[in-house]
Amino acid sequence: MSIFFTKESIVLASQSMDRSIPLSDVDGEMIHVEVVNSLDWISKLPNDLLLKVLSKLSMEEVLRTSVLSKRWVDVWKETSHLYLDMRRIAKAKILLPEVSHQAARSVTKIIKDHRGHLERCTIYHDSLQCEDGVFESWIQSLVNVKHIKHLKLVNLFDHFEPITGSHVTLDLLPKSFSHPDLISLFLDEYNLETPHAFYSCRSLKDLSLINVSAETEVFNAVLVSCPSLEVLALKISCHKKGFLKIENHNLKFLFLSCLGIKGINVSSPNLDILSIEYLSCKEENFFTASPRLHSHRNYWAAGQCLAHTSYIISCPQQGEESIGHKVMLSGFTDCMKMLSLMSVSVDLTNAKEVEMLRQVLAAWPVEMGELEIVSKSNNDAIKESESSIGKTRNTIWEETKPFPNAEFRVYTVWLSNFSGSEEEFALASRVITHGTVIWNMKIRPSSSSTTKKSKIKAAIAKLKELPKCHNYFRITCSDEALVEPSLW
Numbered sequence: 001m002s003i004f005f006t007k008e009s010i011v012l013a014s015q016s017m018d019r020s021i022p023l024s025d026v027d028g029e030m031i032h033v034e035v036v037n038s039l040d041w042i043s044k045l046p047n048d049l050l051l052k053v054l055s056k057l058s059m060e061e062v063l064r065t066s067v068l069s070k071r072w073v074d075v076w077k078e079t080s081h082l083y084l085d086m087r088r089i090a091k092a093k094i095l096l097p098e099v100s101h102q103a104a105r106s107v108t109k110i111i112k113d114h115r116g117h118l119e120r121c122t123i124y125h126d127s128l129q130c131e132d133g134v135f136e137s138w139i140q141s142l143v144n145v146k147h148i149k150h151l152k153l154v155n156l157f158d159h160f161e162p163i164t165g166s167h168v169t170l171d172l173l174p175k176s177f178s179h180p181d182l183i184s185l186f187l188d189e190y191n192l193e194t195p196h197a198f199y200s201c202r203s204l205k206d207l208s209l210i211n212v213s214a215e216t217e218v219f220n221a222v223l224v225s226c227p228s229l230e231v232l233a234l235k236i237s238c239h240k241k242g243f244l245k246i247e248n249h250n251l252k253f254l255f256l257s258c259l260g261i262k263g264i265n266v267s268s269p270n271l272d273i274l275s276i277e278y279l280s281c282k283e284e285n286f287f288t289a290s291p292r293l294h295s296h297r298n299y300w301a302a303g304q305c306l307a308h309t310s311y312i313i314s315c316p317q318q319g320e321e322s323i324g325h326k327v328m329l330s331g332f333t334d335c336m337k338m339l340s341l342m343s344v345s346v347d348l349t350n351a352k353e354v355e356m357l358r359q360v361l362a363a364w365p366v367e368m369g370e371l372e373i374v375s376k377s378n379n380d381a382i383k384e385s386e387s388s389i390g391k392t393r394n395t396i397w398e399e400t401k402p403f404p405n406a407e408f409r410v411y412t413v414w415l416s417n418f419s420g421s422e423e424e425f426a427l428a429s430r431v432i433t434h435g436t437v438i439w440n441m442k443i444r445p446s447s448s449s450t451t452k453k454s455k456i457k458a459a460i461a462k463l464k465e466l467p468k469c470h471n472y473f474r475i476t477c478s479d480e481a482l483v484e485p486s487l488w
Helices: 049-053 059-067 086-090 097-113 134-145 217-222 323-328 331-338 353-363 379-384 386-397 422-433 450-464
Strands: 002-005 010-013 020-024 031-033 081-085 120-125 149-156 167-168 184-192 207-212 231-237 243-245 253-259 263-267 272-281 287-289 308-311 341-346 368-375 410-418 438-447 474-477
Touching: 031 263, 059 081, 059 086, 081 086, 081 097, 086 097, 086 120, 097 120, 097 134, 134 149, 167 308, 184 217, 184 272, 217 231, 217 243, 231 243, 231 323, 253 263, 253 323, 272 323, 272 438, 323 353, 341 353, 353 368, 353 386, 386 422, 410 422, 422 438, 438 450, 450 474
Parallel strands: 081 120, 120 149, 149 184, 167 184, 184 207, 207 231, 231 253, 243 263, 253 272, 263 287, 308 341, 341 368, 368 410, 410 438, 438 474
Antiparallel strands: 002 010, 020 031, 272 308
């Protein structure tokens, strides 16, 4: 018997001889499986390898493996991730009551039968489970018995079938989400009447409330109960207008889309990323105390806040990861990436920061409307490592390939705090000559000193001499005296 192993499947082919078989696992490493009996070969596979196989399959396929052989019967019960969509379990687009109850019983059994270390669970359900206590039993089992780390719960609200789907109210026991092992919680399409379920959530680091409605004071109480949050995404609707208060010294990423609020007060001194989709409040009622974020753009127009993202790129300490940057590259931010406007503060002499900028822009799925690049000075980093700066110039800015890649396009680029440095010129020239920027490059100089003005003026003149890919492309400067008149 020969075994051909890929990430997606195991294919068996008969052969008459028993022998030692080379087998490649999902990471490309070679192992050997000793096949003694062609009827019982699979029992020789190591358990960790079988779990790697299951991690590449859908939940339905994972459950079906239990019928392959006795060896496979209980393997799925040790998977680290459960993805339970009641529509797929029931094989139905609309969950009618009887179908819904049957699918819910299946979900309950799967959760109960799982016996390994469960790290992540996603459940798509309908409103019936919130009415008969089943939903609460799932949460109690997953959080307090299984000690899950990442929990995602989605109510299948059907806007076209109000009878079978609704915006249900969560009526959970106090401290339902307070177990110290739970660090990530995602809730979609619910109504909160009280904050009780969130009391003492001191270990929660990542909270997403999407399409969730409640009174403003309920949201404020929830946020106070989660003091360790590093990532917060709020797409919410408030029953009564009030001030939303976000006060958290650990927060790194904040996404806001808020309807029915009177105002917002954000006090997060360590915030790296602020992304706003929609705010129903007025500009004078929006307060932020996040000194790390720098933008020269005013995103308020005609009393409305334009959808945008502000991001200050900073390198984490040795051995750590940038929480905000990780979120920027995650799948959740696809909706954020449609916002079209972004301001990024970056040290162009720092190789790591430039690479982080490249990764974010390369991951952008659509053409961007406006991109502001704010050049920040990082004198401490320069003093610490002159060699890293040299490496930045040699390996990044001396390259000729498109930045961030050949696909990314933006209509307008703002270069703020522009000093005419080699790195700024290299970036600007790359996005011009490769057609990355389509319409405009707008320059805001960094200083009014005569010496720096002459350097900035010379850099702008050189940029205007470069070949352009778009006939309607233009370069402008906030200080018109720095731009020589030309046929451009």
